Amino acid sequence: MCINLNVSQYYSYIQAGKWWYSISGEIKAKIEEARIKEIHHIVKNNLQIISSLISLQREKLKDTECVKALKEIQGRITSIALVHEELYRSPDLVTLDFSTYLERMIKYLLDFYRPEKNINLKLNVEKIFIGIDTAIPLGIILNELIHNSVDYAFPNKSEGEISVNLCEAENYNQYLKKFWGFRADSKCQNEKHFQYVLIIKDNGMGLPKEIDFKSTNSLGLQIVNLLVEQIEGCIEIETNKGTKFSIWFSDLRAYPKSH
Ligand SMILES: Nc1ncnc2c1ncn2[C@@H]1O[C@H](COP(=O)(O)OP(=O)(O)OP(=O)(O)O)[C@@H](O)[C@H]1O
Numbered sequence: 329m330c331i332n333l334n335v336s337q338y339y340s341y342i343q344a345g346k347w348w349y350s351i352s353g354e355i356k357a358k359i360e361e362a363r364i365k366e367i368h369h370i371v372k373n374n375l376q377i378i379s380s381l382i383s384l385q386r387e388k389l390k391d392t393e394c395v396k397a398l399k400e401i402q403g404r405i406t407s408i409a410l411v412h413e414e415l416y417r418s419p420d421l422v423t424l425d426f427s428t429y430l431e432r433m434i435k436y437l438l439d440f441y442r443p444e445k446n447i448n449l450k451l452n453v454e455k456i457f458i459g460i461d462t463a464i465p466l467g468i469i470l471n472e473l474i475h476n477s478v479d480y481a482f483p484n485k486s487e488g489e490i491s492v493n494l495c496e497a498e499n500y501n502q503y504l505k506k507f508w509g510f511r512a513d514s515k516c517q518n519e520k521h522f523q524y525v526l527i528i529k530d531n532g533m534g535l536p537k538e539i540d541f542k543s544t545n546s547l548g549l550q551i552v553n554l555l556v557e558q559i560e561g562c563i564e565i566e567t568n569k570g571t572k573f574s575i576w577f578s579d580l581r582a583y584p585k586s587h
């Protein structure tokens with residue numbers, strides 16, 4: 329498709345503010361697409377710059393608590409940056425391939441938090457596409473739970489296993505049977521109709537008995553609970569043979585918030 333404008337016409341159109349009306353809908357859509365891609369690209373790059381600045385700051389600090397806190401913030405920032413990266417690649421620029429996102433994010437997290445530990449990752453994820461409002465909270469939840477597993481699940485051990493499963497809620501029972509060889513009752517499953525289930529499990533020592541994961545003073549699990557609420561999901565935990573969190577959720581684009 330070509331636009332028959334010579335340069336002087338073009339500038340006079342711009343000056344008159346009429347150029348936008350002179351081009352076809354198809355070209356407008358392409359310009360809009362390029363603009364949205366550019367925005368995702370810029371946001372991702374800016375978030376990476378912030379993360380690098382925090383890295384530099386971290387290297388100057390001696391207090392281990394501060395270093396740990398800054399590292400955790402970097403993990404959260406990267407979980408958002410990778411959502412923008414996936415949106416940049418997405419065909420419709422509105423929903424992202426969450427399965428690819430999960431894979432990239434988990435590999436990054438294992439490398440970032442505990443490169444020296446030999447953690448075997450078992451990943452079984454169905455291909456699903458979700459919007460940014462659902463993906464960002466889930467990315468931050470993932471950051472908190474994977475970080476906890478690498479930090480606490482395997483004390484005094486140099487290896488362990490983390491499995492992450494993602495499936496459509498209607499396939500949940502078959503999925504459990506296939507990957508873990510059993511069926512389990514789920515309160516969330518009966519609570520309301522959810523589209524998907526994300527399961528994050530380690531085979532470590534399990535959550536200490538005194539910790540009620542729904543009401544901790546520590547920030548990590550508080551953030552997890554708040555974000556599950558934000559996406560109107562449901563979370564449950566099993567602590568025999570390690571720690572297993574199941575998060576039931578729907579894409580907020582398909583099921584907009586009820587309030
Ligand atoms: N996968 C796990 N295996 C064993 N213990 C765990 C696991 N996840 C969490 N815990 C325990 O639960 C506690 C609370 O976790 P939480 O993420 O809320 O706080 P934190 O990791 O101590 O601090 P932060 O606020 O930086 O996340 C941890 O201190 C740890 O003792």
Ligand SMILES: [Mg+2]
Nearest residue numbers: 472476548549
């Ligand atoms: Mg934590």
